[in-house]
Amino acid sequence: MAKETRVVRSVRSLRRAIEPWAAAGERIALVPTMGALHTGHLALVKLARRKADRVVVSIFVNPTQFAPTEDFSKYPRTFRQDFRKLEAAGVDLVYAPTAEEMYPDGFATRIVPEGAALAGLEDAFRPHFFGGVATVVGKLLLQVRPDIAVFGEKDYQQLKVVSRLARDLDLPTRIIGAPTTREADGLALSSRNVYLSADERARAVALPHALVKAAESIAAGQPVSRALAQGRATLSRAGFETDYFEARDAETLAPLKRGQRSRVRLLAAARIGATRLIDNLAVPEG
Numbered sequence: 709m710a711k712e713t714r715v716v717r718s719v720r721s722l723r724r725a726i727e728p729w730a731a732a733g734e735r736i737a738l739v740p741t742m743g744a745l746h747t748g749h750l751a752l753v754k755l756a757r758r759k760a761d762r763v764v765v766s767i768f769v770n771p772t773q774f775a776p777t778e779d780f781s782k783y784p785r786t787f788r789q790d791f792r793k794l795e796a797a798g799v800d801l802v803y804a805p806t807a808e809e810m811y812p813d814g815f816a817t818r819i820v821p822e823g824a825a826l827a828g829l830e831d832a833f834r835p836h837f838f839g840g841v842a843t844v845v846g847k848l849l850l851q852v853r854p855d856i857a858v859f860g861e862k863d864y865q866q867l868k869v870v871s872r873l874a875r876d877l878d879l880p881t882r883i884i885g886a887p888t889t890r891e892a893d894g895l896a897l898s899s900r901n902v903y904l905s906a907d908e909r910a911r912a913v914a915l916p917h918a919l920v921k922a923a924e925s926i927a928a929g930q931p932v933s934r935a936l937a938q939g940r941a942t943l944s945r946a947g948f949e950t951d952y953f954e955a956r957d958a959e960t961l962a963p964l965k966r967g968q969r970s971r972v973r974l975l976a977a978a979r980i981g982a983t984r985l986i987d988n989l990a991v992p993e994g
C-alpha cells in the first residue's frame with residue numbers, strides 16, 4: 709500500500725510526526741520550498757529520497773525575504789496541486805506553517821549572514837534577501853532537525869549562504885546541492901517563470917544561452933571581461949535589463965584573481981518585463 713503523505717502546520721505537530729522516525733534511527737531529509745512546485749523541486753525531492761529514509765518538504769512563502777516593493781503578495785500559491793505532486797513523489801510529510809507560527813507576536817531575533825551573503829550579486833540588488841533566508845532556513849533546520857537538507861544550485865549564492873550557516877551554527881544537518889533542472893531549451897525552471905508572457909518566455913532563453921556562450925569563451929581562453937561584456941550584450945539584445953552578469957570563484961564567490969581559470973562560476977540576474985530571473989553556470993576546466 710502506498711504510504712500516506714501527511715500535512716502539518718505547527719512546530720508541535722511537526723515534532724510529533726517526526727519523533728518516531730528519529731527514535732527508530734531513520735534518516736530524515738528536508739527540502740525547503742516556497743511552493744508553486746515544478747520539476748526542479750521534484751528533482752530535489754528525488755535526491756532527498758535516495759539519501760534518506762524519510763522526506764519532509766516545507767512550503768512557506770517567507771515574507772522576510774521579500775522587500776515591500778517585491779512580489780510577496782502575488783507570488784504563486786498552489787497548495788492543492790503542490791500537495792498532489794508531493795504525494796505522487798512519495799513525500800512523507802509536508803510542513804506548511806502559517807506566518808504566525810513562524811513569526812509569532814514579539815518575534816525579535818534574526819540570523820545575519822556574512823561571507824557569501826556579502827559578495828554582492830543578489831545582495832547588491834536584494835539587500836534584505838539573505839537575512840530573511842538565513843533566519844527562516846535556520847528556523848526550519850532547528851524545527852525539523854534533519855540529517856540532510858537539499859537546496860538547488862539554481863539559487864547558487866543562497867546554497868553557499870545556507871552551507872556556511874549550517875557550519876557556523878554547528879547545526880547537525882548536511883547541506884546538499886542539487887543541479888539545476890532546465891526546460892528543453894535551457895531555461896532554468898523557476899516558480900516565477902509563470903509570470904512570463906509567451907513573448908517574454910521565448911526571449912528568456914537568451915539568459916542560459918548567454919551563460920553557455922560566456923562559459924565556452926572563457927574556457928577557450930578569451931579574456932573574462934570580454935566574455936562577460938558579450939554576455940551582457942546578448943541579454944540586452946533580447947530585451948533584458950541586466951542586474952549582474954559576473955564571474956566569481958565558485959567556492960567563495962570572491963571576485964576572480966588575476967588569470968584565475970579554475971573554479972570559475974558565472975552568475976547572472978536579469979529582468980525581462982516585470983519578471984526577474986536568475987541563473988548560473990560552471991566554466992568547464994580543460
Ligand SMILES: Nc1ncnc2c1ncn2[C@@H]1O[C@H](COP(=O)(O)OP(=O)(O)OP(=O)(O)O)[C@@H](O)[C@H]1O
Binds near residue numbers: 740741889897
Ligand atoms: N530549476 C531548478 N533546479 C534545481 N533546483 C531548483 C530549481 N528551481 C528551484 N530550485 C530549488 O528549489 C528550492 C526552493 O526554491 P523556490 O521554492 O524558491 O523555487 P524557485 O523556482 O526557485 O522559485 P523562484 O521563482 O521564487 O526563485 C531552492 O533550493 C531552489 O534552489
Ligand SMILES: CC(C)(CO)[C@@H](O)C(=O)[O-]
Binds near residue numbers: 741770773844845866
Ligand atoms: C530556501 C527558501 C525556501 C527559504 O525561504 C527559499 O529562499 C527558496 O525557496 O529558495
Ligand code: BAL
Binds near residue numbers: 773863
Ligand atoms: N528561489 C529563491 C527565493 C526567492 O527568490 O525569493
